[in-house]
Amino acid sequence: MSSKDCHSNKPIRVVITGAAGQIAYSLIHQIGNGDVFGKEQSIILHLLDITPVMGVLNGVVMEIQDMSLPLVKDVIPTDSEEVAFKDVDVALFVGAMPRKEGMERKDLLSANVKIFKSQGTALDKFAKKNVKVVVVGNPANTNCYILAHYAPSIPRENFTCLTRLDHNRAKAQLASRLKVSSSAIKNVIIWGNHSSTQFPDVRSATVSINGQETAVYDAIRDDQWLKNDFVSTVQKRGAAVIAARKLSSAMSAAKAICDHVRDWWYGTRENEWVSMGIISDGSYGIEKGLVFSYPVEIKNGQISIVQDLQMDDWAKGMIEKTQKELVEEKNDALKATNSE
Numbered sequence: 001m002s003s004k005d006c007h008s009n010k011p012i013r014v015v016i017t018g019a020a021g022q023i024a025y026s027l028i029h030q031i032g033n034g035d036v037f038g039k040e041q042s043i044i045l046h047l048l049d050i051t052p053v054m055g056v057l058n059g060v061v062m063e064i065q066d067m068s069l070p071l072v073k074d075v076i077p078t079d080s081e082e083v084a085f086k087d088v089d090v091a092l093f094v095g096a097m098p099r100k101e102g103m104e105r106k107d108l109l110s111a112n113v114k115i116f117k118s119q120g121t122a123l124d125k126f127a128k129k130n131v132k133v134v135v136v137g138n139p140a141n142t143n144c145y146i147l148a149h150y151a152p153s154i155p156r157e158n159f160t161c162l163t164r165l166d167h168n169r170a171k172a173q174l175a176s177r178l179k180v181s182s183s184a185i186k187n188v189i190i191w192g193n194h195s196s197t198q199f200p201d202v203r204s205a206t207v208s209i210n211g212q213e214t215a216v217y218d219a220i221r222d223d224q225w226l227k228n229d230f231v232s233t234v235q236k237r238g239a240a241v242i243a244a245r246k247l248s249s250a251m252s253a254a255k256a257i258c259d260h261v262r263d264w265w266y267g268t269r270e271n272e273w274v275s276m277g278i279i280s281d282g283s284y285g286i287e288k289g290l291v292f293s294y295p296v297e298i299k300n301g302q303i304s305i306v307q308d309l310q311m312d313d314w315a316k317g318m319i320e321k322t323q324k325e326l327v328e329e330k331n332d333a334l335k336a337t338n339s340e
């Protein structure tokens, strides 16, 4: 979509899958309110869920009406993939089974991969060819891989998965340690899988204190904390929320989806990058084609990987570990889809 189309007042079609679920319940208001595509951009919402929850979805539609949001021109609730994906500009793949306490996200693979095979095929057939795709349902990277695999006519650079929640979690941990606002922290990186092998990397991160920009490493001066407690807190934050809530994170996930899509729509700030799972072009020695979280900058809707960042052996080992897990997940997922 050209930047002119982006900001015209012709409604854009946004599909949310899993629309009767808990993330969607936090997400829909922010999208309909103009917090993502701007206060001038009208929207037609396509809401997909499965047949047994159409009654619940109907209740969500009533609430959307009752919010009386001027930007929402129409709402299309459906259990049909054709109706859901028809001519959409943006596709937010939230619908999938969430994990329960004690599970790893990859334990969801066999159940969720089937959904993404079917929806990838439908996306390929019915969506606009320039549709922007964000996969949220877990295991997010591998589901995105399967979705893209079954939607070959859509450009590879239009597929992304959500690691912005991990990025936001990393910023929040650093901000809390340094007693600053999280907006003072920039250029943290989440490398790899949205899983407990992800590598939250602060080597290039900076903090602005009294107008002065300092490396986070120099401001914190605690290598042990940065390499151990900080990394494992971010890696395990999703599990900690599940243990506390008995449900997976939803409010923070919805906020992260909005951050991800807004930055894609409007571009990232000068000299600032964000983390996104994208289809690897081989950068940093990662297997080409894997959906891997990288530091990215975005201009005019084009996502580019931040290049030439230096890494020590510890960082290289962390990246290798998360890549290995993604290769295994990808092979298991392909096996699961082929054996159907």
Ligand SMILES: NC(=O)c1ccc[n+]([C@@H]2O[C@H](COP(=O)([O-])OP(=O)(O)OC[C@H]3O[C@@H](n4cnc5c(N)ncnc54)[C@H](O)[C@@H]3O)[C@@H](O)[C@H]2O)c1
Pocket: 017, 018, 019, 020, 021, 022, 023, 024, 048, 049, 050, 053, 094, 095, 096, 097, 098, 099, 115, 135, 136, 137, 138, 140, 162, 163, 164, 165, 166, 194, 248, 249, 250, 253
């Ligand atoms: N990537 C991330 O950072 C991140 C963060 C939080 C949650 N998640 C994942 O997002 C997903 C959704 O989480 P939630 O809390 O909203 O779960 P939820 O169970 O509340 O909602 C999921 C919804 O998806 C629907 N669904 C199931 N199969 C579907 C299909 N084939 N088509 C359309 N809809 C379908 C369900 O009926 C349900 O309404 C989970 O997989 C969760 O693990 C990812």
Ligand SMILES: O=C(O)C[C@H](O)C(=O)O
Pocket: 098, 099, 105, 138, 165, 237, 238, 239, 241, 248, 249
């Ligand atoms: O951890 C989960 O399973 C849910 C989500 O991916 C999260 O990171 O909170």
